Amino acid sequence: MQMLRRTALAALGLLALAGCTPSAPDAGSSKADEETMRKGTEAWVAAYSAGNVDAILDLYAEDAVVMPPGAPPMTDREALRAFLTADIAVSAGTVFELGASSAGVSGDIGWHAGVFAVKDTSGNTVGSGKYVEVWRKQDGKWLILRDMWNTDAAPAATAAPGAPPTTPSA
Numbered sequence: 001m002q003m004l005r006r007t008a009l010a011a012l013g014l015l016a017l018a019g020c021t022p023s024a025p026d027a028g029s030s031k032a033d034e035e036t037m038r039k040g041t042e043a044w045v046a047a048y049s050a051g052n053v054d055a056i057l058d059l060y061a062e063d064a065v066v067m068p069p070g071a072p073p074m075t076d077r078e079a080l081r082a083f084l085t086a087d088i089a090v091s092a093g094t095v096f097e098l099g100a101s102s103a104g105v106s107g108d109i110g111w112h113a114g115v116f117a118v119k120d121t122s123g124n125t126v127g128s129g130k131y132v133e134v135w136r137k138q139d140g141k142w143l144i145l146r147d148m149w150n151t152d153a154a155p156a157a158t159a160a161p162g163a164p165p166t167t168p169s170a
Helices: 002-020 027-050 053-057 077-090
Strands: 060-067 095-106 109-119 125-138 141-151
Touching: 027 053, 027 095, 027 109, 027 125, 027 141, 053 077, 060 077, 109 141
Parallel strands: 060 141
Antiparallel strands: 095 109, 109 125, 125 141
16 A cells, blocks of 8 residues: 555656646747848848948847957947948958858747858958857847857967067068
8 A cells, every 4th residue: 555655656746747847849930940040140141241231230139249359349239330330341342151050049049150251352261250149039030139250360469568569571
């Protein structure tokens, strides 16, 4: 009798625990959301190539933080607008190509990360790097919440404060 009672209590405990585990997310929805983020990154690159700063800004949440290389984090849309406008002007004539990437979703938060190449007008690769974006689904639309990228090239060497400038040897 006692063995039956223990078995029944163990079974009830397992049933209670099973009720506490979260259900698996809808795999179809997750894949669709991942694809939406990938397409969003492609739209970012297309807008950048076209010089369309407004289209890029439309991809970001109002409280987004953007962390480009060589610059402090930007939380202000006007600072981001100024940065993008200047960066696009400097990059005129180059083409950005997205490479391999991965994405994931958990509820209303997702991430997309990958690599990119920068090519000149002749098609020669002049740079490469990687990026990571955190997206948030807000009012049914995926928007970039955090955005960071950097290049694979080592940063340029800088002279110590007060040191004379260096010139290449001939």
